[in-house]
Amino acid sequence: MPELPEVETTVRGIRAALEGRTIVDAWFDFANGLATPDPTTFHARITGQTVREVTRRAKYIVIHLTDATLLIHLKMTGRVYVVPDDAEDYADQWVHFRFQLDNAQQLRFSDSRKFGRVYLVDDMDEVTGSLGPEPLSDEFTLDVFREAIRKRSGIIKALLLNQEFVAGVGNIYADEALHMAHIRPKRTADTLTDKEIEDLWNGIRTVLQAGIEREGASINWYRKPDGTKGTAQNGLLAYGRTGESCKTCGIGIIEKITVGQRGTHYCPSCQR
DNA sequence: CGGACAACCTGGCGGC
């Protein structure tokens, strides 16, 4: 489910309810969901810590505590939300982690497929250290992107999904960025012209920014922390539009193929 | 470096 725009929307949605609160207890029922540390250490350590700040790095929710950092990765079906202790939510049926706050509210982590992971570490770099640049940051300049592309030879879509190359792009926004840049997903990085690299750099930033402005794409599982849907799915031009007419050129019909084991959508007419 | 593939899990949907 969640890519950079969905995680950013989630972070913005839980920030106010978490910052300044103290975690007084923690509960979970799926041990594999706790990546680190071991359950006993986790419970003992997180209890009593206060939330200083809530941020995002790539697709990770980063909760900075008094003396540690809690990271949550939503993977495909994760949702997090903060609600009163006695509140009931549709997604509760898949809740595997609860963090009890000091104001009779809980941070809940729901995840039907159980792919999501929780980390409690001294330094977030232990988890996020190998990630590539944040595509919407000032550091991610066209020059930086061009130089990085020039060192690569692999299939461009797979490269966009490689979190060590660019952090936060997932299957939806990779397809959308390539569509916007008129580049076929199976092209290899070493065939891209300078113009195409620039268009792709623009495309990545544009589709991610648009995704944030629309508060994420709710195609299937993703919901904002308040339980409602984002609207980015309404603005997609390639992803999920198999068999439909291309809105960009008005000529092609969107095709679906497989690239690197992922469903991939593109217009054979205007993506070359 | 890179590509193919299996694993991790469950739910929803289309087809028969």
Add this chain to the structure above:
DNA sequence: TGCCGCCAGGTTGTCC
């Protein structure tokens, strides 16, 4: 209605 196979927004590890 029921069952079956397939698909899914992500990542990691293995093998070649």
